[in-house]
Amino acid sequence: MAYNILLVDDSQTVKAVITKALIMSGVDLGTLFKAGNGAEGLEILRREKVDLVFADINMPVMGGVEMVEKMKGDHTLRGIPIVIISTEGSATRIGELEAMGIAAFLRKPFQPEDLKKTVESILGESHA
Amino acid sequence: MHEDKLPEIARVFCEVLEKQVFLFPEPLAGEELIPGPDGFLVGTMTFKGPARGGLMLALPEAMALEMAANFLGLEPEDPFVAESSRDSLGEILNVTCGHMLTALYGETEVFDLSIPRSFSLTGLEVAILSRKPGSMAFSVDDHRVLLQVSFCNKCPGEGAHAPK
DSSP, X not given: OOEEEEEEOSOHHHHHHHHHHHHHHTOOEEEEEEEXXXXXXXXXXXXXXXXXXXXXXXXXXXXXXXXXXXXXXXXXXXXXXXXXXXXXXXXXXXXXXXXXXXXXXXXXXXXXXXXXXXXXXXXXXXXX | XXXXXXXXXXXXXHHHHHHHHXXXXXXXXGGGOOOOSSOEEEEEEEEXXXXXXXXXXXXXXXXXXXXXXXXXXXXXXSHHHHHHHHHHHHHHHHHHHHHHHHHHHOSSOOOEEOOXXXXXXXXXXXXXXXXXXXXXXXXXXXXXXXXXXXXXXXXXXXXXXXXX
């Protein structure tokens, strides 16, 4: 099964690094959607079928926390697993995000192996 | 300026560069702060929470290309590397800032970080900036790098959350 994945980050460098890590991880990639902020991400989510979202916290226009809030408040989006990838180190904020229902949190800088393990834990190991 | 925080900030910066882009900075003494004549890329961002302040990173354009290439796992000649050098600088600054705040204030405090901005300066302009308090110079291969941190002394609550 091919998975459609959405990357939400204002850094083109980070999006390129995550893309490469996803390819290296052996995930059966369908379409890889990319957005520069939470608002753009929500537009894509309402238009396309997405199986997994990777999102940063600190972005212009709409940050990752607000995007998660809006996804969880939308019954058509709330079931899509969200992985937050951020430089954030506050256990308080990470705990808040976990309470909101994110599937996982990865702190930057991360290794491709960390991302692979996270994807496996969410989508199941059969994809790899 | 909280001079006592600088060694920990320098440690965090070196660790981020090593882990993220495989570059190994060596702290320089104050008299070696003056950069060469090359053009510099400069990234800045601010943080707000139990303490407020800003972080600035200035590095030669040639090093910014090398850093972006390492970040992306591409050859420095790849057109995407030049296109991404400012973005990569912002991301390194962002990661440094996040880890610096955790190192100084612990994992319970919450900070809001601004979006990094980048611009160009001459070596002379960076040399002038390097005289400000909170400046730290590093040698990375043959390059001179300036990292500068400032804390807002009048921020409400900062005194109640002394760094670890």
